[in-house]
Amino acid sequence: MAGTFVIAQGGGPTAVINQTVVGATLEIRKRHPGARVLGSIHGVRGIRDGNYVDLSAIPEDRLRLIAGTPSAALGSTRDKPDAAYCEVILNGLKKADADAFIYIGGNDTSGTQQILTDAAGGSIAFVHAPKTIDNDLEENDHTPGFISxxxxxxxxxxxxxxxxxxxxxxxxxxxxxxxxxxxxxxxxxxxxxxxxxxxxxxxxxxxxxxxxxxxxxxxxxxxxxxxxxxxxxxxxxxxxxxxxxxxxxxxxxxxxxxxxxxxxxxxxxxxxxxxxxxxxxxxxxxxxxxxxxxxGYVGAISAVDAKEAFDAGAFAVAVAGEGGGSVAIQYDGSKTVLKKVPLKAVAGKTRHxxxxxxxxxxxxxxxxxxxxxxxxxxxxxxxxxxxx
CATH class of the missing domain: 3.40.50.460 (Phosphofructokinase domain)
Known part of the structure; x- marks a missing residue:
């Protein structure tokens, strides 16, 4: 898969969500030289409005500086798209010639990706990358943002x-x-x-x-x-x-x-x-x-949290290459591991x-x-x- 990747951030900002954006962007450069990487401004609203920043053109040193910065560098949204809104998003992705859409966020974000997956019928790979300080995503031992x-x-x-x-x-x-x-x-x-x-x-x-x-x-x-x-x-x-x-x-x-x-x-x-x-x-x-x-406190950014968020972004690119799904951070009894899980196992669900x-x-x-x-x-x- 070369083509075009779209990346967006949804829900509340965290101390490490930008690590996931940069982890995905740099992994795309490594796996798919020449691919276009579009950052959607303010989550799915950017796709709706055709409002993107070309992450392909950003120098790596600036990306890495952004990675270590709290908040959501692309802007975020609290929009919870229904089926009709998702049709608008899908049309926006097609206009951008998107081959994959990586959406970083929590429960609502995973739900959006499930709706889009069902509507697209396999023409675009939809990937959910985890993020929430609430730590409430199913299939995850813990989520990026929580530790910080x-x-x-x-x-x-x-x-x-x-x-x-x-x-x-x-x-x-x-x-x-x-x-x-x-x-x-x-x-x-x-x-x-x-x-x-x-x-x-x-x-x-x-x-x-x-x-x-x-x-x-x-x-x-x-x-x-x-x-x-x-x-x-x-x-x-x-x-x-x-x-x-x-x-x-x-x-x-x-x-x-x-x-x-x-x-x-x-x-x-x-x-x-x-x-x-x-x-x-x-x-x-x-x-x-x-x-x-x-x-998103700048004085409490966990190094472990930052690395896991970065790695989750990189792994999301591999999941896109496999047709889509959700990235999960799991614990095998001795170490943290990244796994691909079905979107439906996470979408719209709450882990207590x-x-x-x-x-x-x-x-x-x-x-x-x-x-x-x-x-x-x-x-x-x-x-x-x-x-x-």
Whole structure:
């Protein structure tokens, strides 16, 4: 396959998604000299509008500099194409004489590639390359972007635990993750010892009770003189309602272009602070949403994450040569390996954090959960245990 390759980025930016673009581009140059490589601006919108950057013409030294830069260098999109929109995309790819389309992203991106594959009937190779800090793609042990984001979260909670040893109180950090708790669980990866925070971890896989939350915070506060809490933005109550919808008045809920409630926005930190003030009057409490910072923080780019993202891009080119599919990062018990899996095994599906990663009767990580996290996010900083 020489011809023309189109590459696009979808969904939220990460610290390493540009590695995947560059890994694919350089692999195409090696495997298919003379092939044209078009970077679609703002995801599939660029294909729709015929808006591309010619990656074939970019010098390798500039590409490698871009590879190490966070965010999405081609621009991204939150568009979730339906069948009609995919027909427009398919026509755009045909106008570009595309032989292969590599789309880097998460669940929605893989779903788009499945629709396009079904519509094209084999005339174009469609490849999904994984990317998501949520770490929630089926068939993957972990996904590019997760390790770097997890390092940020682990470092943030280590730091705030040290801070609150000096001036005790309650701290709640809200972490991204609509349906999967992996990133929130990463808050515990760098705990110094059992006395260290986070003392409580709340993930979407378990129902959230406001009453139990207050009771557990009170118990940890009595025991440790401080309580550090990691809460996933996607936690829900037993009736399936998102926590933010339970605590925030409807008129204050923020929604995205698809009508989904913005979980970390919508005044959730203020609502949790009010709940703590009412349930634990007189106690010093602070609630922060970590927001977008973990997903592309320039100071927390994991070398392992960067290499895996680059290699996933290069492997995507090989998958294109085999007719298409999805790239998966798997673990064979001793090392990470790249595999081609069917798009339908990933498309539109969500991988949840295994239940045994949490202790059966406590909102804390289990040994299995800590083992998984420490394999991916090993201790990075040596700090001394304070006297208090």
């Amino acid at each position: 984001a997890a390092e940020f979260v682990a470092g943030a909670f280590l730091s705030v635990d040290l801070d609150f040893r000096a001036l005790p109180g309650i701290y709640v950090g809200i972490v991204m993750g609509r349906h999967a708790g992996f990133l929130t669980a990463a808050a515990a990866a760098w705990q110094l010892d059992p006395d260290s925070g986070p003392h409580l971890v709340y993930v979407p896989e378990r129902a959230f009770s406001a009453k139990r939350f207050i009771d557990e915070v009170r118990e940890k506060l009595d025991r440790h003189k401080r309580c550090i809490v990691a809460v996933s933005e996607g936690v829900s109550t037993a009736d399936g309602k998102a926590l933010v919808e339970s605590l925030v008045p409807p008129e204050k809920l923020e929604r995205d272009q698809h009508g989904n409630v913005k979980l970390s926005g919508s005044d959730l930190p203020a609502a949790l602070e009010r709940a703590l003030a009412e349930g634990l009057p007189g106690k010093r409490a602070r609630v922060d949403a970590l927001g977008y910072m973990p997903r 954090m295994p239940d045994d990663f949490m202790q059966p009767d406590a909102n804390q990580l289990s040994e299995a959960g800590m083992t998984y996290l420490k394999r991916l996010v090993p201790e990075k900083y040596k700090v001394g245990k304070p006297f208090v």
